Amino acid sequence: MANQRGYPHPVFGKVKLGNLGFAVAFWPLLGWTKTVSSQEGTLAGLAGKFGLGEGLVVQELGFDIDSDEMVSNAIASVAELVDETYDDVVDAVLLWWREDDGDLVDALVDALGPLTDNGVIWLMTPKPGRDGHVEPEDIADAxxxxxxxxxxxxxxxxxxxxxxxxxxKSRR
Structure with a gap:
């Protein structure tokens, strides 16, 4: 039991602590802080792939149970992530799309509606071999x-x- 014997601490010397006190005192030494900062770094790195930053408003459309929540969380960590009910202008749209979701052209035109002149649409599609994969030709045509x-x-x-x-650029 942790409170019955002393533990060497690099700053405080030998300490006697209960289980909770032990965890708090040795928290950094156990690497638990690295997990939190690594996750934050991962989220920021993933959001960086999208070129999105603080102060931007991103509208998420088509999110469903099969969508990747880590992507949404990454964007929400650096920008304001809003859903389809948001009725103001947005800087970017995150559009989750699957093969059976309907007409891609209609969805893209709808996504353009609230978008600022210099805004971007990130079309998220399942990778090849995954359910709902959208062929690159379909995106190129739409x-x-x-x-x-x-x-x-x-x-x-x-x-x-x-x-x-x-x-x-000629249309902006």
Whole structure:
């Protein structure tokens, strides 16, 4: 039992503590703080892949049980993440899309509605081999029809990839 014998502490010398006191006193030495800071670093790093930062408003559309919550949490850690009921302008849209979700062109046009002139749409689709995978040709066909062009792709999560879509400069 922890309170029956002393423990060597690098700063306080030998200390006698209860189980809770032991955990608090040795917290940094046990590496528990690294877990928290590593997770924060992971979230910030993932949000950095999207090029999103503080002060931005990001509208999330199409989130469902199969969507990757870590991606949403990462964006929420650096920007204001709002849902489909938000009725003001947004700087970016995070659109989760699966093969059977309907007409991609309609969804992209709807996502453009609240978007600022320089805003971006991140189209999140399941990776190849996953349920609901959207073929790259479908994205390539739907984007210009909706008035958008794809600029880059990212590996966003184990099951999801992201395609960055923007309005061509001539339309801004």
């Amino acid at each position: 984007s210009p029809t909706a008035g958008l062009q794809a600029t880059s792709n990212i590996n966003a999560a184990p099951d999801w990839q992201g395609t960055r879509l923007v309005a061509p």
